[in-house]
Each structure stands twice: as structure tokens, then as C-alpha cells.
Amino acid sequence: MEKKILIPTNFSKYAWNALMYGLAVYKHQACTFFLFHSFHSQNFLGENISLLKESVGETAKEKSEHGLDKQLKGLSFRKENPRHQFQTISYQGSLTEGLQEAVDTHGIDLILMGAPGDNAAIHSAYDNNISRVIEKLENCPVLVIPETIQLSGNEEREIVFPTNFRNGFKMRELTALVDLSSFLNAAVRVLYINTDNKEMTEEQELQKENLASLLSDIDHSFHILTKTNVTTGVHLFIESRESDLLALYKRKQGFFSKLFNQAVIEEVDFNTNVPILILKEMS
Known part of the structure; x- marks a missing residue:
């Protein structure tokens, strides 16, 4: 089944790296990749991801289209997958x-967003494009990829x-x-941070069984950490196991405080050197 992948670009190296990561992930799959650029007509004010500046005789739209066409030409030399x-x-x-x-019009399956530098920083207090997209976008998962991350080989990996x-x-x-x-x-390692050191309730045990059923077609396992908070526990788990990717589930109400049942949003701060997949509650 064909996948539809949306990649916002500001024509930077980290945006290009996100595209390369996507091509590597889906190297054996039929995919349509949508290269997306947003612009504003007056000095690009407002919420956008453009690095371009208007020049005399060339409008913002022409600049945007020219940049996208240039990327298409760069991709024309890559013939790894004719699909x-x-x-x-x-x-x-x-x-x-x-x-x-774009998500609603084209039925996008996943958005890939490049992050500058070594880390994919996810924090609800940050006022940046990545946080705004994660917070506002509905019905589509987002994968945030640090600039330095590249895929190579077929080694075994794991997702926390x-x-x-x-x-x-x-x-x-x-x-x-x-x-x-x-x-x-990549195997999925389901991690439960038992912050209050209590036995799981009957409802929690039921949800665990249901999740195991949903993940039954892939390699997965369950893990528990105690005597730590969520942020520290997740970081320690990733570092100790040298995990390759972090997946987080975001409900419509709230950022990740709802995910972990925490009242203070700022206590949840993910700044990892691995890609972060944000799964969204679907309506």
C-alpha cells in the first residue's frame, strides 16, 4: 500500500536530511513524498519556515516555487526506488x-520534520515551529529528526x-x-515509569493486554522503571540501551502532561539525540 509522506522544508541542511531519512526508511515501499514550503508575501512575517528572502523582481511565491523545483532536480539523480x-x-x-x-487534502500518513543540531527537542514551553506543529496538527503523526541522524545498513534497532x-x-x-x-x-520497547511505586490497577493491566494485541505483528517487549520521574527515566532507558528512536503519544487535550498524568507541563522535557515519533489521538 502506497504511503504519503509530507516533508516541510526551509531549504536548510536539516530539512534535506529529514527527506533523506524518509527515503531511507521507505526505500522498499511505494511512496509519494510531498515537499512543502510555506511563505508570507511581506518579508515572510508570521509563522513560517522560510530561510529565503525576497529579491527585486521576484515574488515570495516565485522564490518558494524555485526552491522546491531545485530540490526536485536534486532528487532526480536518486533512482533507488522507482516507486x-x-x-x-x-x-x-x-x-x-x-x-x-495538506494532511486533509492528500491523506498524509506521516510528517517528517528536520531539527537543527544534534537533538530533537520536544518541550511544550518552546515557542518554535516543531512545537507548534506537534501541538496544533490533528490526525497525523509527526517524526522529528535531528540534523546529524542518518540511516545506514540493516542493523537491528529499537524504539522506546x-x-x-x-x-x-x-x-x-x-x-x-x-x-x-x-x-x-526495530523492536518496540514499551516503557512504564512507575513513579508512585504502586501496583498497576486492573484497568492498567487490561490496557497493557490490549496494547500487546495491537503490537502482536511486530517484535515488542514491556519494561518497568521505578524510583524516577518520567523525563529522567526515559532518558536513562534510551542511553543505557542505546535505543534508536523515541515514540510518544499525544492526546488532543494537553501536551505530554496528559500522556504521563502530570499536572506541570514543564516537568516533561525531551531533548534526545534520537528521532522522536509523535503519535496523535485520532478523531
């Missing part, structure tokens, strides 16, 4: 509104998936996780 197709979207207006429109087992999941909410597990040859 990879590419389309471009030049959008005037808000980044998040443009991405949501923290949960408190207090809410259930729909299969389509986990599709991106299952896909990445399959395409990356």
Missing part, C-alpha cells in the same frame, strides 16, 4: 494551517514507547509506529 514519487506544495500563509490542509497504561489506543493511531518498526527492523 517513489515527488510532489511540491508552495503555500502562502501559516505553516500549521498549510500542513493541516513510554506509556502509563491509563488510556487505550486505536490501531490506526499506532500505524506509524508499527510501520517504522517493520521498515527499520
